[in-house]
Amino acid sequence: MPWRAPRYHRAVTTRPESTLAQRKRQLVATxxxxxxxxxxxxxxxxxxxxxxxxxxxxxxxRTFFRYFASKEDVVVQFLAGMGADMRADLAARPAGERPSEALLHAVSVPLAACGDHAERVLPVVRLILRTPSLLARFLEHQAAWREELAEELGARLGRDPETDLRPRLAAGMALTAFDAVLRRWSAGEDAVATAAPEALIGEAFAVLAPALDGTDLPER
Known part of the structure; x- marks a missing residue:
């Protein structure tokens, strides 16, 4: 089967490619x-x-360096869409939904894409997790995602993440589960024998749900 890049390789910009030059540039980047x-x-x-x-x-x-500053940046393109998709999905969840359910749906978006294209995505996930320089970039992205999810969750809960601990703690727990699932899924040599990422994240949130949906933190 010929190689096809996984879903999360798109350019950072999400603006429509409306001109021939833009479409050509996107084709070369792909x-x-x-x-x-x-x-x-x-x-x-x-x-x-x-x-x-x-x-x-x-x-x-020379053309390569018109599109990417380094080899690392190619893999960073793989990561670029994940945070935006998670935040967008969280924002689209019903207003009255429990935090655990909303966050589960949000972090399941990229994990579902991984599971649906395991043959193509798994080598990239392993590459990221096993290459120190790429892992460092991945963790940088996760830190940014945590802030984005905390901001969105704070808006949903009517809590300011700058003054209230809960949004950032909840976002951190959700992304810790996300990271743990990716590591578990990619650890085995046989992806087919390993539980799908969607099943693993469900197991993780079954543990986290009481904390995410429990009694509010006391006011200071």
């Missing part, structure tokens, strides 16, 4: 991303070179 992820999966992140990525994509090394 080709570079697919070539890079294929080489990373086959050779490892450190062994694959920018020259090899450019050659595989059929462009020059």
């Amino acid at each position: 080709e570079l991303t697919e070539a890079a992820l294929q080489l990373f999966a086959l050779k490892g992140f450190d062994a694959a070179t920018v020259d090899e990525i450019a050659t595989t994509a059929g462009v020059s090394k």
Whole structure:
């Protein structure tokens, strides 16, 4: 089966590609991303070179650097859409829904995409978790996602994350579960034999739900 880049490889911008030049630029970015992820999966992140990525994509090394500042940035594109999707899904949940249910749906969005395309996504997830420089970038993203989810959850609960502990604590618990599920799912050599990410996150939230939905924190 030919390689196809996983869902979360898109560019940071989500504006419609309305002109021929924009569509061409997006096509080149996609080709570079697919070539890079294929080489990373086959050779490892450190062994694959920018020259090899450019050659595989059929462009020059100079063209690569018009789109990406480094090899790391290619993988960061994989992560870029996750936080936005989680926040958007949280914002779309019914207003009266329990925090545990709303947050479960939100963090399940990228995990469902991973499970639906396990053959293609799993090598990238393993690459991120097992490469120190990429793991550092992943953790940076998670920190940003925590702030975004805390802000959205604070708006839902009528609580200011700057003065109230609960939104940030709840967002942190949800993302800790997200991280734990990715690590568990990617740890085994046989993805088919491992429970799907959606099932694992359900198990995690069954543990977290009492804390997420319990008595409010006391006022200070």
